Amino acid sequence: MFVVTGATGNVGRSLVRTLAASGARVTATSRGISDADVPENVEHVRADLTDPESLRPVFDGADALFLQNGGPSAHLLSTRDILDVAKAGGVERVVLLSSQGVATRPGSVSHGDVARAIENAVRESGMAWTILRPGGFHSNAYAWAESVRARRTVSAPFADIGLPTIDPDDIAEVAAAALREDHHTGQIHELTGPALTTPRRRAEAIADALGEPVRFVEQTREEARAQMLRFMPEPVVETTLTILGEPTPAEQQISPAVEQLLGRPARTFDDWARRHAAAFR
Secondary structure, three states: OEEEEOOOOHHHHHHHHHHHHOOOOEEEEEOOOOHHHOOOOOEEEEOOOOOHHHHHHHHOOOOEEEEEOOHHHHHHOOHHHHHHHHHHHOOOEEEEEOOOHHHHOOOOHHHHHHHHHHHHHHHOOOOEEEEEEEOOEHHHHHHHHHHHHHHOEEEEEOOOOOEOOEOHHHHHHHHHHHHHOHHHOOEEEEEOOOOOEOHHHHHHHHHHHHOOOOEEEEEOHHHHHHHHOOOOOHHHHHHHHHHHHOOOHHHHOOOOHHHHHHOOOOOOHHHHHHHOHHHHO
16 A cells, blocks of 8 residues: 655645556545545545654555655654654655755755755665655746736746756656656656746746736746745745756756656646646636
């Protein structure tokens, strides 16, 4: 049986569908999960990664675990306790959704230190492990959905700076393979999309998907910072803005891993926008 944490997130939700479609037994978990969040044949249990004891019934009888690193709440996790509870339930394999920032932002508390500590706990767990390090997600564009629906406008900083964002469905397919296949054990997979895309170009792709114009408004760094502070801790905001505005060569490098691992090219942002156009209508 596979356990998927963060099962209502962009990667976790897709991973649950992918595993269930293959006929695997899956238990999906998140703090607020409900029947509407999972396919009919998938068990779901509410639990909180910040409370490892709440995970005991989730892990009972499980073989493998997909562990998301907590995102902005990563500093609240006790990863070693989570893994101890997982092992007690029978889990022998863990696939961790980490962050590219472990390698590219080693001096960052939010993207480097915290994520690195989580990775270290996984590597030292005694379980078979695989670590996934994606960069930015195509689905980060959901942050524009309200303004596109209401005003056909996208506001973002650093209009013409490109990053190789990745489709969460591609991450989920790689995660599914790593959960099922032994040869991923002990591997770190750096995951990106197939091309650099800029905020301005992503807005154009959404417009193309809608068949209607979408106006792009470039924000200043301070405008973007004020907006992001409403839902992200300050250290996360500062590092995120630096990545968006001053990416390192490593952060702009396109990884071949998705194509190598899945046998097909990574999905483009344009493809993602077409598949998710309803969110912007």
